[in-house]
Amino acid sequence: MKQLLVFIRKEFFHVFRDKRTLLIMFGLPVAQIMLFGFALTSEVKDITLMVIDHSRDANSQQLIHKIKSSSYFIVSESSIDYNDIEDSFKKGTTKCALVFPAGFGNDLRHGGKAQLQIIADGSDPNTAKTVVNYITAITTAYQQEISPSQQLPYVIVPESRMLYNEEGNGSLNFIPGVMALVLMIVCTALTSVSVVREKELGTMEILLVSPFKPLMVLIAKAIPYLVLSLLNFTLILVLAVFVLDVGIKGSILLLFMESMLFIITCLSFGLMISNTTNSQQTALLLSMMGLMIPTMIFTGFMFPIENMPKIFQLISNIIPSRWYFLIVKSVMLKGLGFEYVWKETLVLLGMTTVLLTIALKNFKTRLS
Amino acid sequence: MKVLGYLLKKEFRQIFRDKTILAMMFAMPIIQLIIFPLAMNFDVKSINLAVVDNDHSSYSRQLIAKIGASGYFKIVAAEPSFQRAITYIEREKADVVLEIPPNFESNLIREGKQRVGVSVDAINGTKAAIGGNYLMTVITDFNKNIPVNIGGNMTPAAGIIDITYSNWFNPLAEYRFYIVPAILVLLLTLIGGFMSALNIVREKEVGTIEQINVTPIQKWQFILGKLIPFWVVGMIVFTLGLLVAWGIYGIWPVGSFVTLYVFAAVYLVALLGFGLLVSTYTNNQLQAMFVAFFFMMIFMLMSGLFTAVDSMPPWAKVIANLTPVTHFIKVIRMIVLKGSGLADVQMELLYLALFAIVLNGWAIFNYRKTS
Numbered sequence: 001m002k003q004l005l006v007f008i009r010k011e012f013f014h015v016f017r018d019k020r021t022l023l024i025m026f027g028l029p030v031a032q033i034m035l036f037g038f039a040l041t042s043e044v045k046d047i048t049l050m051v052i053d054h055s056r057d058a059n060s061q062q063l064i065h066k067i068k069s070s071s072y073f074i075v076s077e078s079s080i081d082y083n084d085i086e087d088s089f090k091k092g093t094t095k096c097a098l099v100f101p102a103g104f105g106n107d108l109r110h111g112g113k114a115q116l117q118i119i120a121d122g123s124d125p126n127t128a129k130t131v132v133n134y135i136t137a138i139t140t141a142y143q144q145e146i147s148p149s150q151q152l153p154y155v156i157v158p159e160s161r162m163l164y165n166e167e168g169n170g171s172l173n174f175i176p177g178v179m180a181l182v183l184m185i186v187c188t189a190l191t192s193v194s195v196v197r198e199k200e201l202g203t204m205e206i207l208l209v210s211p212f213k214p215l216m217v218l219i220a221k222a223i224p225y226l227v228l229s230l231l232n233f234t235l236i237l238v239l240a241v242f243v244l245d246v247g248i249k250g251s252i253l254l255l256f257m258e259s260m261l262f263i264i265t266c267l268s269f270g271l272m273i274s275n276t277t278n279s280q281q282t283a284l285l286l287s288m289m290g291l292m293i294p295t296m297i298f299t300g301f302m303f304p305i306e307n308m309p310k311i312f313q314l315i316s317n318i319i320p321s322r323w324y325f326l327i328v329k330s331v332m333l334k335g336l337g338f339e340y341v342w343k344e345t346l347v348l349l350g351m352t353t354v355l356l357t358i359a360l361k362n363f364k365t366r367l368s
Numbered sequence: 369m370k371v372l373g374y375l376l377k378k379e380f381r382q383i384f385r386d387k388t389i390l391a392m393m394f395a396m397p398i399i400q401l402i403i404f405p406l407a408m409n410f411d412v413k414s415i416n417l418a419v420v421d422n423d424h425s426s427y428s429r430q431l432i433a434k435i436g437a438s439g440y441f442k443i444v445a446a447e448p449s450f451q452r453a454i455t456y457i458e459r460e461k462a463d464v465v466l467e468i469p470p471n472f473e474s475n476l477i478r479e480g481k482q483r484v485g486v487s488v489d490a491i492n493g494t495k496a497a498i499g500g501n502y503l504m505t506v507i508t509d510f511n512k513n514i515p516v517n518i519g520g521n522m523t524p525a526a527g528i529i530d531i532t533y534s535n536w537f538n539p540l541a542e543y544r545f546y547i548v549p550a551i552l553v554l555l556l557t558l559i560g561g562f563m564s565a566l567n568i569v570r571e572k573e574v575g576t577i578e579q580i581n582v583t584p585i586q587k588w589q590f591i592l593g594k595l596i597p598f599w600v601v602g603m604i605v606f607t608l609g610l611l612v613a614w615g616i617y618g619i620w621p622v623g624s625f626v627t628l629y630v631f632a633a634v635y636l637v638a639l640l641g642f643g644l645l646v647s648t649y650t651n652n653q654l655q656a657m658f659v660a661f662f663f664m665m666i667f668m669l670m671s672g673l674f675t676a677v678d679s680m681p682p683w684a685k686v687i688a689n690l691t692p693v694t695h696f697i698k699v700i701r702m703i704v705l706k707g708s709g710l711a712d713v714q715m716e717l718l719y720l721a722l723f724a725i726v727l728n729g730w731a732i733f734n735y736r737k738t739s
Contacts, residue, residue, distance in 0.1 A: 020650065024658040031666060039684035040675045042494050047678070092698070095678075113528050122535030123705035125546050127676060132533045139529050154476055154494060155511050156431070158486045160500055163457060165490035173492045185661070193654050200574075246376075282388050282568050284657045289562045290392070292664070293400055293554070294541040297407050302674060304409075304495065312407045326460065332492050336458055 003212060007220035011194075015224045025190075025228065029182045029236045036174045037244045044130040049073040050088065050097045052080065059105030059114075063142050067098070072134050089121045096120040108146075164249075164334050171244040176328035177301025179236050180321035184266050184295050185288060186257070187229050191270030192265045192287040193280050194221045195363070200280055214363045218356075222267045229263040230256075249335030258331065258345065262324040265348050268355035269320070275362040299325050323347050371585055375593030381598055393563065397555035397605050401612050405548045415499040418445040418453040418462040425473035431484075434510050435466070440502040450485075457489045464488050464499045483534045537622075537706050548617050549700045550673045552609040557693055558664060560602045560636055564643025566653055566659035567594055568735070573652050581737045583596050591732045602636040603629075613704075622707035628700070631713075635696045641727030642692070649732045667693045692723045 016022070053060050068075045073317070076094075088094040099117040108114035118135055120128035165172050195218075198204040207217060233256075240246045248255070270287060275282040297303060298316040305316050316322050323344040330336045338345075384390060405470035417435065421428050436443050444462050447453040456462035469475075486503055490496040538545045544730040571577040580590060613619040621628055643660065650656040670677075670684065671693040677685060688694045695716045702708040710717070 018655060020655045021658050024655075024662050027657075028662055028665065031662070032669075033522075035666065035669050035684075039680050039687070040669060041679055042675055043679060044676060045679040086536070090702065090706050091712045092702055092708070108529065113530055116529050116531045118531060118533035120533065120535050121706070122538030122541050123546065123701055124676070125535070125538060125541035125543050128535045128538075128541050136531055139531060143529055155481050156476065156507050157481060157483050158504060158507050159483045161485065161487045161492035162496065163454075163487050163498075165493070172490075187655065189630070189654070189661070197654070277388075279388075280653045281570060282386075282392070284566065284653060285389065285392055285562060288657055288661050289558050290396060292558065292661075293404060297404060297664075303407065304492075307409045307413055308407045312403075329460075329491060330458070334458060340458060360512070 004216055004220060007212070007216065008223050011224045015228065022228075025186055026235060028186065029178065029232060030239065032178050032182060033039070033175075033239045033243065036178060036326040037171050041220050044127050047071055047073050047096065047127060047131055047134075047339050048094045049075050049131070050085070050094045051075055051077045051078075051100075052082065052085075052097060053077065053100045054102040055100045055104035055106075057105035058144075060100045063100075063139065066138050066142055067135065070134070070138060085119060094121070095124065095127055098135065113199065130152070139194060152183045169245060171240070171246055172333060173352065174301055175236075175240045175244065175246050176325050176332065177299055178260075179233065179328055180262075180299050180301070180325045181295055182236065183229060183233060183263060183324075184299075184321040185291060186232065186269040187225060187263055187266035188226075188273070188291060189284065189287045190225045191222060191267045192227075192277075192283040195271065195274035196277055198199060199278065215360060217358055218271055218359065218363065222264075222271065225267055226260070226263055229267075230260065233259045233263070246333075248332050250331040250337070254338060255328070255331050257343070258327045258348075260326075261345065261348050265320045265352045265355065268352050268359060271359040272355050272362070275359050275364075295321050298322055301325060320348060320351055372589050372593060375585065375589060376596055378707065379593055379597040383601070393559055393601055394605065394608065397559055398608055398612055398628075400555055401548070401551055401609055402616055404551055405544050407437065407615065408547050408551075409543055414442045415440060415495070415502060416444045416456075416462045417441045418447060418465045418469040419443055420447055420453045420465065422470040423468050423472035426471040427473040427476060431468070431507070431510055432466075435503070435506050438502070438506045440506070440673065448581045450487075454487070457487070463492075463495060464487070466503070466504065506698075544617050545619060545705055546701070547673075548613050548619055549704045550697045552606070552613060552669075553697050553700055554668060554673060555609065556602060556606055556632075556636070557603055557667065558637060560598060560639045561643045561660055561664055563601070564594065564598050564640045565646040565650075565656045567598075568639055568644060568647035569650050569653055569656040587732050587735050587737065591644060591728065591735060594644055595637070595728070598640050598643075599633075599636050603632065606636075612713045619704065621704040623703035623709065625712050627710050628703050630710075631696060631699050631703070631717065634717065634724055635692060638692045638720055638724035638727055639655050641724060641731055645727055645731040645734065648731055648736075664729070667691050670694065673696050673697060689719075692720060695723075 051064055051067075053064065064077070066076070067073055080088075082099070085094075085097045097119045099119065101115050101117070104114050104116070116139065118132055120131050122128050195204070198207065237248070237255075241248065273283050273287055277286065298305070298319040299321045300314070300316065305313055305322070308316070327341045327344045327348075330340050377573070419432055432443070432446075435441050441464075443452065445456050447456075450465065450489075452466050453462075453465045453467070457465060465485075465487040467487070469482070469484070472482055472484070486500065488496040488500055521525050535541045562638060568577070571580070585593075585678070599651075610621070642663070646654055646660050650659055666687075670680075670688045670691050672688065677688045677694060677698075680688060699716045702713055
């Protein structure tokens with residue numbers, strides 16, 4: 001036991017000596033929370049719209065005015081030729097064009113039907129779809145305004161309730177996502193170099209000739225990172241509550257225990273990488289470059305997993321952060337108890353066992 | 369020049385010696401490029417709906433049937449009480465609960481107005497908004513048809529504006545056209561950034577840099593010797609990526625290849641300069657990787673890969689513009705999808721060249737031959 005403590009102290013020294021890594025480790029979640037909270041929005045705003053009005057009558061001007069006064073568009077009116085639209089799309093100065101044909105107002109008032117054409121730059125399909133939705137909504141509202149009131153005799157009115165998020169706080173969905181992402185990458189990367197580094201620098205030999213059990217070596221290597229990661233987790237939680245106003249609805253104790261389990265899963269994963277690779281470079285490239293995008297995608301906080309092809313839904317099951325994401329969502333945001341997350345917990349436990357077993361099996365007590 | 373030749377020989381040998389790294393450099397981006405665009409899809413296809421029908425009248429059944437047939441919703445459960453239906457949301461089995469109150473039909477006919485309860489899981493804001501909108505659309509549509517069922521008649525509103533729309537360059541508005549070129553840039557960035565960030569620091573950690581420092585190799589020769597091999601690797605990865613985009617996703621650049629490759633060449637120099645800069649500032653590989661990762665993360669999120677740069681607040685736009693990735697993603701989308709020419713994107717080329725000069729100059733300046 002005393003041996004273990006001495007060993008853990010040694011590992012702590014290693015960790016605290018490297019100030020830059022520590023700084024990044026805690027700077028990463030701060031930067032992510034700030035960016036996700038204040039810079040990134042899936043809402044599409046400030047779309048550059050070019051209006052080509054061949055009609056120039058009261059109706060078209062009214063409608064243009066309505067579009068201008070909505071906050072979604074930056075409208076530029078121009079008299080350019082239809083053929084020049086493509087040029088301005090290619091330059092990227094305009095995202096979409098709205099064309100009023102000649103006699104728009106006349107058609108609307110007398111013909112009963114007027115044409116309106118939207119041309120969108122489809123190279124950005126998200127914006128293109130949004131433009132059509134926004135303009136349709138504005139036009140429909142305008143139409144109701146000008147036509148004599150039509151009252152439907154029977155109306156069903158949906159009464160919406162926003163569960164778990166009455167204020168519409170946009171930060172809610174990504175907080176568990178950032179937690180899962182940061183903890184997963186940081187924990188895995190930190191431990192992934194721990195063993196292989198000693199191999200590379202040659203200090204492993206000293207450990208191997210000591211009467212120290214392999215399991216003890218691994219535990220001693222993981223403990224400092226476990227402590228740091230729990231601190232990191234606490235930091236994210238504090239930022240979420242005080243900077244982004246995300247309340248913790250469920251039990252903090254349960255959340256803490258689950259996070260500890262997840263951190264241990266990731267640390268085991270890192271140890272497994274460390275024991276199966278033979279250079280720091282390989283280990284780091286695997287754990288950071290290799291894991292970065294898969295974790296981002298398969299955690300499910302950016303892209304809904306149920307929309308993916310079946311095979312990817314299966315693949316997503318082996319990513320630990322996916323299960324942790326579900327747990328945090330249930331416990332922290334919905335305030336549910338352990339009876340709702342025991343399955344996910346069990347999956348994480350199972351993963352940890354498997355990963356640790358592989359790590360131990362591959363821990364070589366002989367130098368090649 | 370001869371010195372540089374020897375340095376290059378050394379670097380290439382080191383790259384080709386480690387088969388794991390070599391495989392990782394080429395296989396990882398290609399596999400990821402094949403897989404990820406399929407998984408990245410913002411489209412919300414179907415909303416899972418749990419229904420509570422407390423009325424069991426012909427109208428309530430018609431309404432539910434209409435919602436079910438709309439194609440937007442998948443009805444996952446019909447429960448007798450709201451309390452039971454809400455457990456579906458708690459367990460992530462449903463996104464929306466629709467509750468039809470008792471006496472729905474008789475109230476509707478007597479008072480002409482009746483409320484239905486819609487409870488949305490609002491943690492995922494986008495999905496909640498879309499689900500709510502879909503339901504609203506279906507119910508509005510249902511409202512219009514009620515009088516027909518009852519036998520009343522309606523006069524059509526005077527003046528209908530008929531909106532037609534077309535998406536140029538991507539008629540079906542398919543997401544893959546948007547995402548594949550950008551993912552290619554991202555993977556190129558990850559490979560180039562991480563590999564170069566690890567490189568010099570590795571020599572520092574292993575101690576071989578001392579041997580180079582005592583030779584009369586110039587600082588710029590050393591940096592160039594590190595830069596050129598990864599530049600070659602990067603260009604090969606880029607070419608392979610374009611082939612994958614064409615073979616798997618059918619995306620063949622509309623614009624000129626020359627412009628595309630000019631940009632890729634300049635961009636890679638800028639990016640590798642960044643990696644080498646990180647490498648000169650750090651003392652060990654873990655540190656280099658963490659610093660590089662920190663910036664890669666910001667690059668990735670701010671680059672307009674997932675969310676449009678135009679929608680960001682002004683301070684974030686400044687950060688986005690100070691990120692080389694943003695410019696290359698913007699340009700590759702323009703050239704590949706729209707066929708923009710060099711004249712359309714010359715400003716971006718200027719930005720990238722500026723990045724390349726500043727980052728590499730800084731890296732050469734910061735590399736010290738004496739420790």
